[in-house]
Amino acid sequence: QQQVKQSPQSLIVQKGGISIINCAYENTAFDYFPWYQQFPGKGPALLIAIRPDVSEKKEGRFTISFNKSAKQFSLHIMDSQPGDSATYFCAASSPHAGNNRKLIWGLGTSLAVNP
Amino acid sequence: GAVVSQHPSWVICKSGTSVKIECRSLDFQATTMFWYRQFPKQSLMLMATSNEGSKATYEQGVEKDKFLINHASLTLSTLTVTSAHPEDSSFYICSARPGLAGGYEQYFGPGTRLTVT
Numbered sequence: 001q002q003q004v005k006q007s008p009q010s011l012i013v014q015k016g017g018i019s020i021i022n023c024a025y026e027n028t029a030f031d032y033f034p035w036y037q038q039f040p041g042k043g044p045a046l047l048i049a050i051r052p053d054v055s056e057k058k059e060g061r062f063t064i065s066f067n068k069s070a071k072q073f074s075l076h077i078m079d080s081q082p083g084d085s086a087t088y089f090c091a092a093s094s095p096h097a098g099n100n101r102k103l104i105w106g107l108g109t110s111l112a113v114n115p
Numbered sequence: 116g117a118v119v120s121q122h123p124s125w126v127i128c129k130s131g132t133s134v135k136i137e138c139r140s141l142d143f144q145a146t147t148m149f150w151y152r153q154f155p156k157q158s159l160m161l162m163a164t165s166n167e168g169s170k171a172t173y174e175q176g177v178e179k180d181k182f183l184i185n186h187a188s189l190t191l192s193t194l195t196v197t198s199a200h201p202e203d204s205s206f207y208i209c210s211a212r213p214g215l216a217g218g219y220e221q222y223f224g225p226g227t228r229l230t231v232t
Binding site: 032036041042043044045046049063089093098101102103106107108111113 | 119121149155159160161164172206207208210219220221222223225226227228
């Protein structure tokens with residue numbers, strides 16, 4: 001049973017457009033929702049993250065929208081650039097206490113931004 | 116800040132040999148480090164959680180005797196793949212969580228590509 005469902009699997013956007021990736025989660029005890037960006041052959045890089053007491057967080061061209069009642073959160077990339085072409089993963093932090101807290105991952109979205 | 120390194124970045128070994136991968140947090144201390152495995156075009160699969168000074172916690176289905184994890188200090192964790200076989204070929208990535216108490220962020224290393232021939 002997949003606890004974090006990510007869509008779409010792949011996405012093609014024109015340069016300058018808005019890229020939107022969605023995630024839905026099951027466990028209402030999740031309390032931290034990060035997005036990671038991964039380029040081929042590299043480790044994931046933390047992009048932006050949100051806690052459930054906030055409905056939106058913006059950092060530069062990246063925005064997370066969070067809907068607690070719908071158990072959904074999304075990543076918006078404004079003014080998408082070819083350099084944004086990568087795989088994006090959403091995740092949710094399991095509600096374990098202390099050092100055993102771990103991330104539950106979505107399956108990833110491959111984003112291609114056409115020049 | 117929050118830089119994690121891995122060594123080596125890639126390694127080729129013969130079937131039956133053992134390989135050690137190092138994960139270091141360069142500019143912060145990390146009580147907890149994580150080891151992941153990733154197959155091409157797939158998501159990250161958590162293998163184990165490593166806490167400094169204690170035994171690692173392995174995820175279900177991960178052989179603890181095959182994937183030995185040691186977290187000897189607050190900046191270093193190692194993964195040893197023992198008696199490697201071709202099916203162990205994969206991309207191994209570590210992450211580290213800053214701080215001495217349970218926090219949220221995980222910062223990832225660049226990964227190690229293991230090929231077993």
